[in-house]
Amino acid sequence: MQAKGMLAGLSALLLLSTCSALYEDQIKKFDWRGVNVGALRQSRVDLNHFQPRILLSTNEGVVASVCVKTGEIVWRQVLEQKPRGDIKLLQVSGFSDDSSDTAAAPIGSNMGFDMLTVQGHAPALVRGWNTNMGALEWEWSTMPLNTERALDGLWFYSRSVLYHVVPTWKSHLEVTAYFASSGHSTGSTSKVMASWITPENCLLSGTYYICVDGKQLISLDLVSKSGQAFRTALEAEPKSKLQPLAGLNGVLIADGKLISVNKDQAVCSGLQSSSYAVGTFNYRKILAYADVASGILKINAVYLDNCSPVAELEQGVPFPEHFGTPSLNSFDCKLKRNGEGKGCLFLFSTSAESILAVQGGRIRWSREEALANxxxxxxxxxxLADTEGTLENEMKGKAGDIVSAFLRRITTQAVQIRSLFLHVIGLGPPPTATQRAGLVRDSxxxxxxxxxxxxxxxxxxxxxxxxxxxxxxxxxxxxxxxxxxxxxxxxxxxxxxxxxxxxxxxxxxxxxxxxxxxxxxxxxxxxxxxxxxxxxxYKVKQLSLLGETENDFVKGILLLDASNKVHVYPQHATSLADGLYLYTADVKTSELTGYFVKYAGGQLSSTHIWNVRLGGHNSEQQIIGVAGKNPIEHVHSQGRVLGDRSVLYKYINPNLVAFVTQAPDATHKSILNLYLVDVVSGSVIFTMTHRKVRAPLSIVHSENWLAYSYFNEKVRRTEITTIELYEGKSQANSSVWSSLQAPPMPLVERQSYIIPTIVEALRETITERGITNKHVLIGTSSGSIVEMPWHLLDPRRPIASTTQGREEGAIPYIPELPLPTESHINYNQTIARLRNIYTAPSGLESTCLVVATGLDLFVTRVAPSKTFDLLKEDFDYILISIVLVALTSGSLIVKHLASRKLLKQAWK
CATH class of the missing domain: 2.40.10.480 (Thrombin, subunit H)
Structure with missing residues (x-):
């Protein structure tokens, strides 16, 4: 027993020693995360639930519950990537087109649900959810169908049965019914002949499949046993695309007007609006509609049984332009706390991909879901602040006279003292709007x-x-x-x-x-x-950024149009475009074209100078990745010191661009090709081929190196290949690079590594002067960002440990790349659907600013070589102050004692 206790204690100590994380006071100190759900697709507002909530699905494949009062996310479930995660249907228990419908399972089943979703198409996946906590209760899938046919499939829910409608255009409809909770088919698939159906003119409204044919509507009731088509005459042929009205069976919207093909469902034909929604008010069904006029969002409603207006719900709300065009998605009403009438909350989606909640004549909250894309x-x-700006202008003065510089400095300081005095006594100029918002540059x-x-x-x-x-x-x-x-x-x-x-x-x-x-x-x-x-x-074909002008410091934008004419904005920067080289790339044909821009007689012209077809005779190659160097990048070190103290000079070609193409292959299934092209001369510097390899591809290009990731189909894993280019031990031109003087071909070092995750994004760190070590930020499919030092990706890592390698500081080659948890710069702040990473230098050479985008937004900073130019945040200022005071005091006392000793010795 004693031995077991000692063993347990030793195990606990070992576990404690391996725990590592951020200090608690560092969490969210230098970073923050914005959590999004995406553009709204379907929603259900439920104010009468014991826990009021808004249930919604989005275009990004997300189902979520949102707080009614604040708009904050209560829970969120991010489904699979499209097309697997594309949500086709959202059905909430108690909300259905049929008032007698329920969300119960068949008798004897324990598979009920609060919310049901249908996603994907080949095969479709049906899931039941617990809406209180967002937990998945059950799921089932349909049998796989032909992908092209399944893509057009539609779903609707009626009387505990889920219907799958698969159209065959200009032929027929196939309708399959399933018990919603179990997935068991209620019978065989029925085929409804409909030779008039086309993808442009048809839609599903409740249980009705409706198509427009000129000035008439042709509709089919898919749950009816007769299968008979009905025709409804229209006053005029619709100019816009038909839209279904959720909540009313067989009702659609045509040019802002309501039309019903269901004889049992009457509509108010005199209404015209851009958006409608159906709900309940005073135990009666109502139809709410909303439009924007003169910057005011006007909301109105009518009772569906007699089309009389609902005066209590009429309201006007000031609507800012930056929200775009609103569309009423859903609403619900609830008895107010004081018992005086009911209050309704209206949920809007907008063309700017915002989600708005309107209640009580004002916008209660908004969510900016555009940030999900x-x-x-x-x-x-x-x-700068005004005083700092004045001082900076002084430092930029071109006069070299000492006297004038001294007088300008005295004048500037006098103005600063006067501004400080006026500010102290309260008579200074008021702060600007940016200063009040705290938008002033820091040190x-x-x-x-x-x-x-x-x-x-x-x-x-x-x-x-x-x-x-x-x-x-x-x-x-x-x-x-x-x-x-x-x-x-x-x-x-x-x-x-x-x-x-x-x-x-x-x-x-x-x-x-x-x-x-x-x-x-x-x-x-x-x-x-x-x-x-x-x-x-004109149509824009290519763009390029010019140098700064002398007077207003504006970098001109050069645009190449579809007819190869050149335009510059602003026009006074036109002369700076003389001698510029441009290139264009056709993604589908893998064809590169180079142009030379010339300025003569006050006009710009472009000349076609070279053409490269990367695919050669293989017309199936398509460009899937292009990577140039960061235009603000600074290369601090021109070479690499070897073990024998010689220098291997980097091949730093600012005109080098990497192109990656992919093509199918009969033998190897898929081939990936890398091309390094000088886009000034059109020469291909280096090529490399990967067989049995395919996208997803991520690529980063910096200084003299390149790194890119891909999926290896042969061994079913993700790999990263790195390449370094060197001129050799002698530098061809140390001052100015020229692509036209036929520089020597570079020495190429290459190596591949295995990474145990799917790579979604790659980006290099960048600093003000390029002195700091380069790290590669790797965005993974799990939502983490790994900071990988370049010495781990170095293609010159030796196979075996050698003396020369140790002198260079090169680590022996191991194919597997480690992903330690302490290298995850976003620790537990997972970034859903991570797509890209952006970096920028800060004022400190040691620090790089980072923003990661995807469904969420994450902003932080990294220091690849540690913060060597900044004191640590836990620096003990009190201790160092005490030490300095003690040393200063001690030196003064010792000086005084030494002088007294010398005086005494002089009197002896």
Missing amino acids: VIDTQFVDLP FGLHKMLVVLTRSGKIFGIDNISGKHHWQLYLPNVKGFDNAEQMRLIIQRSAKHFPLQPLCTILAQDAANGNGVLYRFNPITGQASEGGLLQLD
């Missing part, structure tokens, strides 16, 4: 404005320290470009040029005509600058 971010320096450059561009066209200005949204604006009717290129966020002028205001530009594509759109704004205040929105009269 971030496509670009930039860290922008905050402006270390750690406090910045995080500008975020989202897929919906909404832009946010977020404080990277606190996560506060300082401003937001919305660009309607814009989208990304062809070739799967997203909208771009560009910094044309930073806040370092006091008193000039910073300037950002968004380049997008007009959703209506496909032409380019430019929007200029101040990234600190969110206000439009330089005219704001500029509609271009």
Whole structure:
């Protein structure tokens, strides 16, 4: 017994010694996380439940429960990735198109549910949920179908039975019924002949499948045994796409008007609105509708039985433009606490992917779900305080005269003393709006404005320290470009040029005509600058950023249109485009094209100079990844010291771009090709082929190295390959690089590693001067970010430990990469659906700012070489102060005693 006790105690001590984590006071001190659910698809507001809640499903494959009072997430379940996680149906117990419907299971079954979801299509997955805690109760799946046919499948729920409708266009419908809780089929699949059905003109409304054919509607009641088609005449052919009205069986919306094909369901035909929702008020069914006019959101409702208005629910709410166009999704009403009438909460989704709750004539809360689809971010320096800006202007003075510099310094200090005196007595100028918001640059450059561009066209200005949204604006009717290129966020002028205001530009594509759109704004205040929105009269093919102009420090934007004409904004920066090289890449054909821009006679022109077809004769190769170097990157060390004290110089070509293509292969199933191309001369510097390898691909390119991850189908694992390029032991040109002078081909070192997780994103750390060691940030499918030192990914790691390797500090090669928990920079702050990582330098050379985007948003900072230029946060200032005072006092006392001793010796 004593031995067992000693063994248990020893085991406990061993376990305690292996525990490692952040200190408690460090949690969320330098980081924060924003949790999102995505753009709203379906929702159910339930105010009469013992625990009022809002149940919803989103376009991102998320089901969640949201607090009615604050909009905070009570629980969230992130389902599988699309198409497996695409939610087709959300059915909540007690909410159904049929008032007699229930969510009970068949007799003798214990598989009831509070909420039911149907997701995916080949095969579909049906799940039952406990809505109090978000727990999964049960699930079942259908038999797999042909993927193309199953993609168009629809689902609806009626009287404890779940129906699956699979259309075969211009032929028939196949309808299969299942017991919702068990998944058992109620019978054989029925086939309904319908030769008029097309994907553009048909929809499902409750149990009715409805198609528009000119000025008439053709409908089928799918639960009826007759299978007979009904025709309903229309006044005019609908101009917009038909939409079903949830909550009313057989009712749809056409051009803002309600139309019913169900004889048992009457509608109020005189109404016209952009959005409708059905609910209950005073035990009677009502129809609520909402529209925005002159910046006011007007909500009205009518009783469905007699179409009389519900005066208690009429209200007008001020509606900011940055929310976009609202659409009423659902609502519910509840008796007020004082017993005087009922209060209703209306839930809206918007075109800007926001979720709003309106109650009592005001917007009670909002959720910015556009942040679940971030496509670009930039860290922008905050402006200086007025006094610091004046001092910086003085330091930038071009006059070299000592006397004038001294007089300017005295004048500046006098102005600063006067400002300080006026501020103390309360007569100074009031602080600006940015100063009141605390948007002033700090000493270390750690406090910045995080500008975020989202897929919906909404832009946010977020404080990277606190996560506060300082401003937001919305660009309607814009989208990304062809070739799967997203909208771009560009910094044309930073806040370092006091008193000039910073300037950002968004380049997008007009959703209506496909032409380019430019929007200029101040990234600190969110206000439009330089005219704001500029509609271009051409399609944008490529863009490039020019150097700064001398007068206003603006970096010009060069645009290449579809006819290869060159445009520059602002126009006074046109001359800076002379001698610029551009390239374009066609994703589908893997074809690269190079252009030379020339400025002559006040006009810009482009000349086609080279063309490279990466796929060669294989037309099936497609570009799946492109990686250039960060334009703000600084290379501190030009070479690498070897064990024999010689220097191996890095191949640092700023014009080198990595392209990765993928193509199917009859023998190897899939082939991945890497090309390193000099985009100035068009020469291919290096190529490498991986067989039996496929996407997902993540790639990062920096200095003289490259790292990319892929999935190896042969051994069913994720691997990372790293490449380093060197010129050799002699440097061809140490001052200026030229791609046109035929530099020597580089020496290539390469190595592959095994990583025990799926890689979603790769990004290198970046600092102000490039002195700090480079680390690679690896975003994983589990939602963690691993900080991997480059010496672990180094392709020059020797197979066996050698003296030369030890002299270089190279670790012996081991294929497996470790993922220690202390390397996870987001510790337990999991980032759902992690898609990308962005980095930016701070004012400290040791520190790199990081933002990770996905379904959630995570902001933090990392120090790859530790904070060598900053005191630690637990530095003992009191102790060092006591030591300094003691040393100073001791030296003075000793000095006094020594002088007295010398005086006494002199008198002897």
